[in-house]
Amino acid sequence: MNFEAALRDRPGRDTKRRWQGAAAKMKIDVLTLFPAMFAGPLDESIVKRARGAGRLDLKIHNLRDWARDRHKTVDDRPFGGGPGMLLKPEPLFEAVESLSDERTRVILLSPAGRTFSQAVARELAGERHLLLLTGHYEGFDERVRESLADDELSIGDYVLTNGALPAMVVIDAVTRLLPGVLGDEASAQDESFSRGLLEYPQYTRPAEFRGMKVPGVLVSGNHAEIEKWRREQARLRTRQRRPDLTR
Numbered sequence: 685m686n687f688e689a690a691l692r693d694r695p696g697r698d699t700k701r702r703w704q705g706a707a708a709k710m711k712i713d714v715l716t717l718f719p720a721m722f723a724g725p726l727d728e729s730i731v732k733r734a735r736g737a738g739r740l741d742l743k744i745h746n747l748r749d750w751a752r753d754r755h756k757t758v759d760d761r762p763f764g765g766g767p768g769m770l771l772k773p774e775p776l777f778e779a780v781e782s783l784s785d786e787r788t789r790v791i792l793l794s795p796a797g798r799t800f801s802q803a804v805a806r807e808l809a810g811e812r813h814l815l816l817l818t819g820h821y822e823g824f825d826e827r828v829r830e831s832l833a834d835d836e837l838s839i840g841d842y843v844l845t846n847g848a849l850p851a852m853v854v855i856d857a858v859t860r861l862l863p864g865v866l867g868d869e870a871s872a873q874d875e876s877f878s879r880g881l882l883e884y885p886q887y888t889r890p891a892e893f894r895g896m897k898v899p900g901v902l903v904s905g906n907h908a909e910i911e912k913w914r915r916e917q918a919r920l921r922t923r924q925r926r927p928d929l930t931r
């Protein structure tokens with residue numbers, strides 16, 4: 685990778701174009717068996733602010749509301765045998781049909797999906813409406829994956845109990861990229877992964893703490909030198925810690 689080009693070519697450009705084309709408000713619907721898990725993380729900090737400012741319209745739906753029997757059954761045993769239960773197609777199909785339209789991007793959360801990243805978060809931030817399908821038990825009947833989902837995302841190579849935490853990870857990462865949400869959009873442009881680099885080291889006051897001094901250039905007032913130092917540090921840190929990002 686050409687680091688200088690990566691630094692010059694601010695990632696915001698492409699994203700911003702899509703932001704401008706996107707509706708002012710993003711809508712996210714989540715289908716889950718555990719609505720209570722979402723209280724707390726999505727009622728704090730930047731996501732709370734985005735919701736309060738009308739930038740994010742977030743709704744959490746209980747999949748059992750689309751169950752057909754009085755026991756609210758949403759799962760069944762897998763054909764061919766094997767451990768665990770699978771989410772049945774009927775409630776999921778009916779829920780997705782009632783919550784989506786032709787502009788909705790339906791995303792299935794699954795360990796078998798493509799890996800979620802900052803680049804994918806930027807891609808999703810340009811959408812108007814996301815519908816996140818979160819699984820439980822052994823996961824989904826394959827027809828959900830084949831016929832309902834536009835995309836399948838994994839948040840990493842490990843298996844969680846259900847899709848609530850992965851959905852919250854996606855919502856958080858996408859929301860902070862919506863225009864105006866961070867307040868200072870430059871902070872999203874300089875942070876890790878945004879330009880194919882990790883972020884440079886940062887310091888705040890005091891300039892000396894327990895004998896540890898802030899690098900002199902940062903208190904020099906010379907902005908060109910500060911920018912140069914930051915580029916070098918970002919490059920160095922990326923080479924040392926994440927050489928895979930530089931290929």
Ligand SMILES: C[S@@+](CC[C@H](N)C(=O)[O-])C[C@H]1O[C@@H](n2cnc3c(N)ncnc32)[C@H](O)[C@@H]1O
Pocket residue numbers: 793794795796817818819820821822823824837838839840841842843844845846847848850
């Ligand atoms: C116990 S997992 C099912 C795992 C599935 N049997 C497999 O081996 O791939 C239950 C649900 O949690 C969610 N989940 C678990 N780990 C995840 C991950 N790394 N990324 C995204 N979703 C995940 C998915 O929605 C999944 O359907």
